[in-house]
Structures are given as structure tokens and as C-alpha cells.
Amino acid sequence: MLKKCLVAFRWSILLYIFLGFVAQFFSTIGIWSLQVVVDRVVTAKHYTELVPEITLYGAILIIAAITHYILEYPHTYLSHSIFEKLKIMALSKVSKIDYAAYQNIGTGEMIKVIENGAAAGRNMIHSFYLQILHDLLPTVIFSLLFLSFYNREVMIIILAGYIIIFIMSYALLRVMYRIKTSLLEKQENMSKYSIRGFMELVVFRLNKRYVQEISRLRITADEVVKKNVQIKMIHESFFSIFALFVIVIKIVVLAYGVKSVISDESSIGVILALLLLIDQVYTPIAIFNVLFVEYKLDRVTYNRFENFLNAPEDINLEQGTEIVAFRGNVEFQHVSFAYGNFKLLHNMTFSIKQGSTVAIVGLSGSGKSTIIKLILGLLKKSSGHILLDGVNIDEVKLNSLYNHISYVSQEAPIFDTTIRENIVFDEQMTDEQIYEILDDVHLKETVWNFPDRLNTMVGERGMKLSGGERQRLAFARIIAQQRSFVILDEPFSALDHYTEQNVMNSLTSLLSDKTIVIITHQLHFLEHVDHILLVKNGVMVGEGSFKQLLHSNIYFQQLWDNDVTDKRKPVVMELKE
Numbered sequence: 001m002l003k004k005c006l007v008a009f010r011w012s013i014l015l016y017i018f019l020g021f022v023a024q025f026f027s028t029i030g031i032w033s034l035q036v037v038v039d040r041v042v043t044a045k046h047y048t049e050l051v052p053e054i055t056l057y058g059a060i061l062i063i064a065a066i067t068h069y070i071l072e073y074p075h076t077y078l079s080h081s082i083f084e085k086l087k088i089m090a091l092s093k094v095s096k097i098d099y100a101a102y103q104n105i106g107t108g109e110m111i112k113v114i115e116n117g118a119a120a121g122r123n124m125i126h127s128f129y130l131q132i133l134h135d136l137l138p139t140v141i142f143s144l145l146f147l148s149f150y151n152r153e154v155m156i157i158i159l160a161g162y163i164i165i166f167i168m169s170y171a172l173l174r175v176m177y178r179i180k181t182s183l184l185e186k187q188e189n190m191s192k193y194s195i196r197g198f199m200e201l202v203v204f205r206l207n208k209r210y211v212q213e214i215s216r217l218r219i220t221a222d223e224v225v226k227k228n229v230q231i232k233m234i235h236e237s238f239f240s241i242f243a244l245f246v247i248v249i250k251i252v253v254l255a256y257g258v259k260s261v262i263s264d265e266s267s268i269g270v271i272l273a274l275l276l277l278i279d280q281v282y283t284p285i286a287i288f289n290v291l292f293v294e295y296k297l298d299r300v301t302y303n304r305f306e307n308f309l310n311a312p313e314d315i316n317l318e319q320g321t322e323i324v325a326f327r328g329n330v331e332f333q334h335v336s337f338a339y340g341n342f343k344l345l346h347n348m349t350f351s352i353k354q355g356s357t358v359a360i361v362g363l364s365g366s367g368k369s370t371i372i373k374l375i376l377g378l379l380k381k382s383s384g385h386i387l388l389d390g391v392n393i394d395e396v397k398l399n400s401l402y403n404h405i406s407y408v409s410q411e412a413p414i415f416d417t418t419i420r421e422n423i424v425f426d427e428q429m430t431d432e433q434i435y436e437i438l439d440d441v442h443l444k445e446t447v448w449n450f451p452d453r454l455n456t457m458v459g460e461r462g463m464k465l466s467g468g469e470r471q472r473l474a475f476a477r478i479i480a481q482q483r484s485f486v487i488l489d490e491p492f493s494a495l496d497h498y499t500e501q502n503v504m505n506s507l508t509s510l511l512s513d514k515t516i517v518i519i520t521h522q523l524h525f526l527e528h529v530d531h532i533l534l535v536k537n538g539v540m541v542g543e544g545s546f547k548q549l550l551h552s553n554i555y556f557q558q559l560w561d562n563d564v565t566d567k568r569k570p571v572v573m574e575l576k577e
């Protein structure tokens with residue numbers, strides 16, 4: 001995936017590296033130019049003789065400064081673009097990911113992996129590879145080149161120094177890496193404890209969890225501080241030893257240089273240039289060591305991101321038979337399904353006829369929502385056949401099927417945008433048409449009273465609306481979409497009986513020609529549906545009309561007798577008699 005990024009930004013990267021070489025060339029040649037100025041001071045008779053050398057030196061410094069400024073463009077551009085590109089790649093992955101794999105990762109974990117992984121990927125490219133290529137490498141190359149130009153022996157001493165520094169830093173890095181890895185774990189724990197505390201205010205406050213959570217966070221925070229101080233001290237010890245080493249080399253070179261100046265074998269300018277070049281040649285090594293530790297840690301974080309990017313995809317989304325029109329006939333033939341080793345649905349056979357209203361009924365956990373997700377092609381059956389208008393679901397291009405389906409899940413998914421957009425998405429609709437729909441779902445007055453009306457932002461997961469308002473907003477979307485197949489998973493759970501009746505009347509008249517599949521625990525509603533599928537522990541234990549089941553199915557009768565939500569028991573008593 002990093003390769004993809006490198007390829008996508010190849011021209012900016014090449015420009016960045018090229019400018020890095022140019023900037024370093026001028027920085028290093030600046031040292032040579034200073035040496036020329038200093039040596040001319042010794043031989044010059046009048047200060048005006050130095051004007052050309054000083055002008056050249058000034059020009060070189062100005063060019064170096066301008067190049068460094070220009071460099072900021074690809075530097076900043078790449079830093080942000082790589083990060084954003086990796087996040088776009090992540091969202092594009094989610095759009096294609098196999099639903100079961102998505103469920104296994106979990107959204108909280110996924111957000112953490114994506115945020116941290118994209119930052120780690122950016123750091124690996126930008127702060128490690130590119131930093132080496134555009135900055136450290138040209139600095140070392142030009143410094144060594146000029147050093148060899150001045151004095152080959154010094155250059156050999158410097159190269160030997162490189163080896164000593166690498167050996168010395170290798171040992172320190174190992175220790176530092178160990179501490180940093182455990183620091184990372186502690187920091188992840190800290191973010192876990194704080195995020196859940198920030199998000200679950202009501203649960204935590206009512207269960208008095210905050211005292212424990214804060215003390216747990218405090219203990220972890222103490223460890224984080226301790227580890228950070230340890231790392232800083234190791235870093236500093238490395239830099240101190242490193243600085244000491246460079247001082248020794250500079251003293252040796254100075255002593256050697258003074259001797260050669262006195263014996264007229266060298267000049268003061270050359271000694272000055274050598275001392276400056278020694279600083280310049282060793283600085284990249286110090287930087288490299290720091291970058292390398294960061295790189296290795298980023299690698300760990302990035303690998304988790306890459307695993308996510310390599311998660312299996314649902315190939316049926318874009319491949320298969322295009323569904324131009326979906327009438328709404330669904331057939332399950334001996335369908336079984338398992339979540340991993342947990343076998344949930346067993347040998348299910350039933351059919352849904354186009355234009356009918358079908359209810360799936362059963363106790364909590366019996367497998368109703370799973371059946372819906374199989375019809376939607378989100379989950380894949382273990383065995384059997386699922387036919388949609390006679391076409392095997394395995395051969396259907398799912399993205400074309402979704403053009404014909406409206407689905408309201410248990411949570412009535414509302415997005416963090418305006419009321420208008422939650423209803424129409426990208427479709428064109430006038431305000432009058434939207435208000436008409438809102439009237440059908442008994443939400444018009446509520447929206448009308450909001451200061452921003454249709455432009456009201458509903459907040460994260462529709463948090464600024466009540467549960468029932470969220471459900472009615474989701475119904476409004478279904479009415480606006482007018483698709484041939486409508487799935488409602490527990491659609492009325494948050495509505496009072498009065499509103500439920502009114503909304504239901506609107507829905508049945510506005511969606512009268514559609515196929516509707518509805519999961520509900522409110523059994524009094526079942527009198528209005530054409531067909532009922534009765535599920536118990538993943539097995540189809542009955543199907544038929546309300547009357548048929550009530551007369552002939554003992555399990556359904558038990559459910560009915562235990563249904564405390566039923567508001568129309570007298571009718572039932574009549575039926576039973």
C-alpha cells in the first residue's frame with residue numbers, strides 16, 4: 001500500500017528529493033565559499049579586494065535559503081497528501097470489505113487502526129524514507145565529497161567514526177525500542193480508558209464508574225510519564241556521547257590542522273571548513289538514529305493498518321448479474337448459516353412473494369436480523385440457495401440490487417448531516433415535497449419548529465433527535481426513495497402506540513405496491529401483514545397468515561399469550577373462541 005502512495009506522488013517526491021540535493025549542495029558549497037573568503041583575508045592588501053568573494057558567499061547563502069523555502073512546498077504537500085490518501089484508501093476499503101470481516105474488526109478498533117495507521121504510514125514515507133533521501137543522504141554525500149577535496153585522510157577518519165557511532169547507537173536503540181514498545185501499549189490503554197469515559201457519560205455516571213476509571217487512568221498516566229522520561233534520558237545520553245565523540249574528532253583535526261598551517265601545508269580557511277564539515281557530516285547520523293527508532297515503532301502500527309487494508313472484500317458488490325428491476329420475490333431453499341463455529345440458521349426454506357407484507361417473528365436472538373442480512377447479501381450462507389426474482393444471490397451484482405431496496409435497521413441509521421439530506425441524500429426534491437413526506441410520518445410540526453427547519457443538523461448518529469423522531473426520519477427516507485423492496489427491522493420500537501398506528505397507516509398506503517419485510521416484537525401488528533415467518537433458535541417453525549398460525553401453531557400461541565405489548569387482546573380472545 002505504501003508503494004501505491006509512492007507511485008501516486010512520484011513527481012512530487014522526485015521534486016522534493018531533487019530540491020533537497022540542491023539545497024544541501026548550496027549549503028555545503030557555502031562552507032567552501034567561506035573558506036575562500038577567510039583565506040583571501042590573509043593575502044588581501046585592501047578590504048575592497050574581498051568584494052567578489054563576499055558577494056559570492058552571500059549569493060550562495062541566499063540561494064540556499066530560497067531553496068529551503070521552496071522545499072517547504074513539496075514537504076508540506078506530501079506530508080498532508082500521504083496521510084489523507086491513506087485515509088481515503090481506508091474508506092474505499094470499507095466500501096468493499098466483506099461484511100463478516102467488518103463485524104469481526106469492530107468499528108471502535110477500526111477507527112483506531114485507521115487513524116494511527118495512516119499517521120504511521122505517513123511518517124514512514126515522509127519522516128523516514130524521504131527525510132533520508134532528500135536531507136540526510138545529500139548532506140552526507142556533499143560533506144564527504146568536500147572533505148575528500150580538502151583532505152582525504154580526514155575523510156577516512158570520519159568514515160571510521162561512522163562505524164563506531166553505528167555500533168554505539170545500535171545498543172542504545174535496542175533498549176530504547178523496548179521501552180517505546182511498552183510505552184505504546186500504555187498509551188493505547190490510556191486512550192481506551194479516556195475515550196470510553198468521554199463517550200459513555202450516562203452509563204458511567206449512573207453506575208458510578210468514574211472514580212475507578214480516573215484512578216486506573218492515573219496509574220497508567222504515571223507509567224507513561226516514567227517511560228517518557230526514561231526514553232528522553234537515553235536519547236540525551238546518546239546525544240551527549242555523540243557530541244563528545246564529535247568534539248574529540250574536531251580537537252584531533254584542529255591539532256593536526258594547526259600543525260599543517262604552521263608548516264604552511266594548509267590554510268586557516270581550510271581548517272575552518274574542515275571543522276564545519278565535520279559538524280555537518282555527523283548531524284545526519286544523530287538524526288538517523290532517532291528516525292530509525294520512530295520508523296520501527298511506526299512499522300508495528302502500520303502493519304495493523306495494512307492487515308485491515310488486506311481484509312477480504314465482497315466480490316459480489318460489483319460482479320454478477322445486473323438487477324435492472326427487482327420485483328421482490330425471495331426464496332430460501334434449505335439455507336443454513338454460521339457465525340464462525342456458531343451454527344445459527346438451520347435448513348431454512350420459505351418464500352416471500354412480490355407485493356406482499358411479510359413479518360419475521362421470533363424471540364430475541366432467534367436469527368431474524370441474520371435472515372435479513374442474508375437477503376441483503378451482506379452475510380453469505382453456509383449452504384442452500386437464496387433466489388431473488390429467481391436469480392441465485394451468488395450471481396447477483398449486489399450494488400445493482402441495492403438500487404431497489406430500502407432498509408431501516410434496528411438503530412434507524414441517521415447520519416451526521418441535515419434533516420433534508422437524511423431524507424433525500426443526493427436526490428432532487430422541493431421543500432414542499434419533503435414537508436409532505438414529513439407530514440406522512442408525523443414529523444412535520446417538529447421539524448417546522450426547529451430554528452433551521454430542514455437544514456437542522458441532527459448530530460452524531462442523530463443524537464439531537466429522540467429515538468422515535470429518528471425512526472420517523474428513517475421512514476421519511478423510505479417514502480422518499482419509493483423502492484420496490486422495503487425492509488424494516490424493529491421499526492416501531494421507539495414509537496408510542498398512537499404514533500405507531502398513524503405512521504403505519506401512512507406507510508401502508510404510500511408503499512402499498514411494494515414488497516415489505518418487517519421484523520417486529522409487537523405482535524398486535526401482525527394482524528395487518530399478509531404472511532408471517534416464525535423463527536425459533538434459527539429454525540423455521542411455522543408460516544402462514546395471522547389467523548392460520550394462531551389456530552394451528554402452538555409456539556405462536558405461546559408467544560401471543562405472553563405478549564405484554566398487545567393492545568388488542570380482546571380481538572384475540574374472539575379469534576381463539
Ligand SMILES: Nc1ncnc2c1ncn2[C@@H]1O[C@H](COP(=O)(O)OP(=O)(O)OP(=O)(O)O)[C@@H](O)[C@H]1O
Pocket residue numbers: 103104339342344362363364365366367368369370371
Ligand atoms: N457478528 C456476530 N458474530 C457472532 N454471533 C453473532 C453475530 N451477530 C449476531 N450473532 C448472534 O446470532 C444470534 C442471532 O442474532 P440476530 O441479530 O439475527 O437475532 P435477532 O433474532 O434479530 O435478535 P433481536 O430480536 O434481539 O434483534 C444471536 O445469538 C447473536 O448473539
